[in-house]
Amino acid sequence: MKLVESILTKNPCYTAGRKITVKGLMLHSVGCPQPKASVFINSWNSPAHDTSCVHGFIDGNDGTAYQTLPWNHRGWHCGSGSKGSGNNTHIGVEMCEPACIKYTSGSNFTCSDTAAAKAVAKRTYETAVELFAMLCEKYSLDPLADGVIISHKEGCARGIASNHGDPEHLWAQLGMGYTMDGFRKAVKAAMGGTASGTDRYTKIMGNATATAEQMKAYLKAKNPSVAQSVLDMVPLYLSEGKAEGVRGDIAFAQSCLETGNFTFSGSAVTLSQNNFCGMGVTSNGVKGNSFDTPQLGIRAQVQHLKAYASTDALKNTCIDPRFKYVTRGCAEYVEWLGQKENPAGKGWATGAGYGEKILTILKGILGTEGEASSPAPIETEIWYRVRKTWADASSQKGAFKSLENAKKCADENPGCSVFDESGKAVYSSTAAFKPYLVQVSIPNLNIRKGPGTDHGKTGKYTGAGTFTIVEEADGEGASRWGLLKSYQEKRDGWISLDYAKRV
Incomplete structure (x- = not known):
C-alpha cells in the first residue's frame, strides 16, 4: 500500500481542530464518476469548502491512499441520523469511482466500460482492506466486532449517518461480489503484517505443478479399475488449463473429488455425460450438464474455474453454460472455492472445506511417482x-x-x-520477516530493480509518503535495502532504507 499524507489544512474541518476517540472506521465511495483523488484533494483544501471533509481518499487509477485529516480529528464525512453522528466516533475514507459510469437517478448508474470500472473498484477495494487493517492495528480495533467497520449505508441503518447507499451500490451494480461482511473478513485476514492473509494460499491461475504421469499414477492407485478412456483424457487437463492460464492439475484434483476418483460412486453425474466436476448439479436430483466429448467437458470446467479465479477474458470460445452466473474473480485461491471460506460468501460449492479437500488430493498427486501404478513407496531419502x-x-x-x-x-x-x-x-522461522511501514520524506528517492546501486533504476521515484516494506537485503550503496510491496510479485522495486524512517 502506498500511503501519502496530504492534509487538507485549509479546510474548515481541519482548522476547527476537534478530536475524537476512534471507535470505528466508515467506508464510503465518492458518488460521482471521478477516479482521481487529487481532484477532491485540490477542491476540498479550501476555506470555502465548509460542508465536508474526510480522513482519506483512495485513488481509482493506481490505488494510492491519501491521508487528508489526522486520523484522530473529527471529520465531516457521514452527516447524522436519529441516534447521532458517526463523525464523533469513526474515521471516514472515500474510495474514488470509475470515470466510465454515469449516474442516472439516486445511486443508479449506467456504465460504458464494465471491465475498466471493475478494475477501478477492485483496486480501491484492495487498498481499502490494507488501509483499514493498518488503522485497526493502530487503534486496537477488532474489524469483526459489531459496528467497528461499517459502510455509509450501514451507518444510516444504525442511525448515525445520512441516507446514502455507498459503497454497496457500486459493488452490486458492477457485479463485483463484494459485501461489507466479506470486506470485514478480508481486513481481519490482512492484520498481522501480511497484505491479504493469503500468502500461503494456492492460486488457481498459473502453471500446473503435477505432470500427467503423476496424475495417472495417483488415479490408478486410488481406482485400480479406472477406465482406459479416463486415463487417456488426463493430459487434456494440462492442455486445456494451459490455454486459459488455469492450473490443470487443480482442475484434475477437483474432478477426482467430484467423481470419487472417477468411480462416480455417489456422484450426481456419470462418465457418459463428460461432466467431471458436477457442473449444473445445483440441488439433489438434478442431473447436471452434459458435453459431447471429454475435451469439451474439461474445457467447460477449466473455463468455470477461470470465471471464479480471474477477470481476464477467455481465450477459447465460451462453452461453459454457467459462466455467466459467476461473479468474476471472486475466488482467486483454491481455498476460496468453498462458499463458507470465501470472504465474499461466493464460491463453487456450499460444503465446508471444499478447497482444502481439493488441495489434499493435489498434494497426494504431487507425492506420487510418475511411473507408479500403485501408491508411491515410502521415501528412504528426503530432501x-x-x-x-x-x-x-x-x-x-x-x-x-x-x-x-x-x-x-x-x-x-x-x-x-x-x-x-x-x-x-x-x-x-520464528524470525520470519514481518512487513512494516516506512515514511519517505524526499520526493525523488530512486526505485531500483534490485537491492543495490549496481542494479538499474526503474525510472520511477517513491515520492514523499508512507510505503510497505516486505523484504530487506544487503547491497551496494546503502546500509540496507527494502523491497516495496507494490513490486513484491517480481521483486523488482527496491529503495535505500537510509532515506526511509520506520513508522
Missing part, C-alpha cells in the same frame, strides 16, 4: 527445500537431506520456510 513459498521455486535458498540444516538455513533467511517433498511447510 528439504528452503523457499519463501513452495510455488516460488526461484526463491529457493538451498536443499538439504538434514532437516536441522534446512531449519538453520531458514533462520538465516527471514521469510523462508522449510518444505518437504510434497510441498508441505514443515518449519517456519
Whole structure:
C-alpha cells in the first residue's frame, strides 16, 4: 500500500481542530464518476469548502491512499441520523469511482466500460482492506466486532449517518461480489503484517505443478479399475488449463473429488455425460450438464474455474453454460472455492472445506511417482527445500537431506520456510520477516530493480509518503535495502532504507 499524507489544512474541518476517540472506521465511495483523488484533494483544501471533509481518499487509477485529516480529528464525512453522528466516533475514507459510469437517478448508474470500472473498484477495494487493517492495528480495533467497520449505508441503518447507499451500490451494480461482511473478513485476514492473509494460499491461475504421469499414477492407485478412456483424457487437463492460464492439475484434483476418483460412486453425474466436476448439479436430483466429448467437458470446467479465479477474458470460445452466473474473480485461491471460506460468501460449492479437500488430493498427486501404478513407496531419502513459498521455486535458498540444516538455513533467511517433498511447510522461522511501514520524506528517492546501486533504476521515484516494506537485503550503496510491496510479485522495486524512517 502506498500511503501519502496530504492534509487538507485549509479546510474548515481541519482548522476547527476537534478530536475524537476512534471507535470505528466508515467506508464510503465518492458518488460521482471521478477516479482521481487529487481532484477532491485540490477542491476540498479550501476555506470555502465548509460542508465536508474526510480522513482519506483512495485513488481509482493506481490505488494510492491519501491521508487528508489526522486520523484522530473529527471529520465531516457521514452527516447524522436519529441516534447521532458517526463523525464523533469513526474515521471516514472515500474510495474514488470509475470515470466510465454515469449516474442516472439516486445511486443508479449506467456504465460504458464494465471491465475498466471493475478494475477501478477492485483496486480501491484492495487498498481499502490494507488501509483499514493498518488503522485497526493502530487503534486496537477488532474489524469483526459489531459496528467497528461499517459502510455509509450501514451507518444510516444504525442511525448515525445520512441516507446514502455507498459503497454497496457500486459493488452490486458492477457485479463485483463484494459485501461489507466479506470486506470485514478480508481486513481481519490482512492484520498481522501480511497484505491479504493469503500468502500461503494456492492460486488457481498459473502453471500446473503435477505432470500427467503423476496424475495417472495417483488415479490408478486410488481406482485400480479406472477406465482406459479416463486415463487417456488426463493430459487434456494440462492442455486445456494451459490455454486459459488455469492450473490443470487443480482442475484434475477437483474432478477426482467430484467423481470419487472417477468411480462416480455417489456422484450426481456419470462418465457418459463428460461432466467431471458436477457442473449444473445445483440441488439433489438434478442431473447436471452434459458435453459431447471429454475435451469439451474439461474445457467447460477449466473455463468455470477461470470465471471464479480471474477477470481476464477467455481465450477459447465460451462453452461453459454457467459462466455467466459467476461473479468474476471472486475466488482467486483454491481455498476460496468453498462458499463458507470465501470472504465474499461466493464460491463453487456450499460444503465446508471444499478447497482444502481439493488441495489434499493435489498434494497426494504431487507425492506420487510418475511411473507408479500403485501408491508411491515410502521415501528412504528426503530432501528439504528452503523457499519463501513452495510455488516460488526461484526463491529457493538451498536443499538439504538434514532437516536441522534446512531449519538453520531458514533462520538465516527471514521469510523462508522449510518444505518437504510434497510441498508441505514443515518449519517456519520464528524470525520470519514481518512487513512494516516506512515514511519517505524526499520526493525523488530512486526505485531500483534490485537491492543495490549496481542494479538499474526503474525510472520511477517513491515520492514523499508512507510505503510497505516486505523484504530487506544487503547491497551496494546503502546500509540496507527494502523491497516495496507494490513490486513484491517480481521483486523488482527496491529503495535505500537510509532515506526511509520506520513508522
